[in-house]
Amino acid sequence: MSIQPGIPKGAAVAINDLLDHCAKIQPGQEVVLLAHIDGLYGGDNLVDQEAISWIQTAIQLRGANASVLWIDEPVKPHAWRLPPVVKAAFTACDVFINHSFNIVVEEIVEFRKLVDEGKVPMVRNFATTAPLLCTAWAQTPYELVSEIRYQASLAFKGGLPWQLTDENGTHLKGIIKPSPSPKQGMPYSSRREEFGYYRPWPEWVCPPVGISDASGIFIFNSMLSWWSRYIGIPPYFNEPIRLSIENCRITEIKGGDEARALRHFLDSMHKRLGDGVYDLKHIHFGVHPQASVAPHQCPNILYRRLIEHSHSSNIHVHIGAPPATPTYPYWMHCTGDIRTATFRVGDTLVHDHGHLTALDHPEVLAVAAKYPGRPGLGPEPRSF
Secondary structure (H helix, E strand, O other): OOOOOOOOHHHHHHHHHHHHHHOOOOOOOEEEEEEEHHHHHOOOOOOOHHHHHHHHHHHHHOOOEEEEEEEOOOOOOOOOOOOHHHHHHHHOOOEEEEOOOOOOOOOEHHHHHHHHHHOOOEEEEOOOOHHHHOOHHHHOOHHHHHHHHHHHHOOOOOOOEEEEEOOOOOEEEEEEOOOOOOOOOOOOOOOHHHOOOEEEEOOOEOOOEEEEEEEEEEEEEEOOHHHHHHHOOOOEEEEEEEEEEEOOEEEEEEOOHHHHHHHHHHHHHHHHHHHHHHEOOEEEEEOEOOOOOOOOOOOOHHHHHHHHOOEOOOEEEEEEOOOOEOOEOEOOEEEEEEOOOEEEEOOEEEEEOOEEHHHHOHHHHHHHHOOOOOOOOOOOOOOO
């Protein structure tokens, strides 16, 4: 598909991949692109007008109607909302492309229900600026990363033992819980086109894997940046946090300033959500082998951490993550992230010192071979 002149070739490759393979834009569709004004001026909702304009024009070239909704929604911690104008736009379109850092299906339960029930594909475009569209991360074929995601998820079967170790001192083990049914949630080994309407682009993580009987030590030095803002810590720590785990329960939190802030935050959330804030019951990981961008490509540290969370070397646990309640309709989705671990499930080596072994699967290699000249399976950054 041709695109208007003046766009770098790499960005055109990325946009074509987004619209043809993920959003699957068709002639005559009504497409809404959501973006925040604050993101143009240093706010958390990183975006630029060039990226939005390029994507809008590419949609129009496909014979679809593209409308851009710019909103100004100040953040109210623990009182986040889905603005009525966004809800109205979502229900009136055929495809919704979300460029918001704040309004996401993971944390905001109302939005998740709208996506699950509305039958409208919601594409979360993480490559929200012109420089990000020019990166190897954005230009890696969506089909390839989707295949990595699927092949990596096949290792997870209910009842299998698992073990996680890392040279940083992490040693944790337990049992895989049975995979959810399609009515209960996303099964561990599922393709997005077979389940649900949420489509992250670039593709980013395997479905969360439920765990039981988990005990040991988990040591991490970064977390997903949506919640780090409200804990009051940077997404990359000055000093690692050490969690002691007994039977899927956090019994001790040790470390420096970040550990103290996390303890204070969990104590405060205990008042809202109860004892579940001290649970550790899910583990999963990124699937994108090129999910690392340089500071000159993305100066925003919150956003760089968001991208690197999806790297195929990045394994994370959910700290707490109790269900939302009628009085607190949000999912507390704090994570602990590590990037050089060895992860075994039953007889399967899932990660080998940070290398996701699904990258070597014949089906993955076959898809990579379909895209000569595009970024693909390597080289893999081992540190960020």
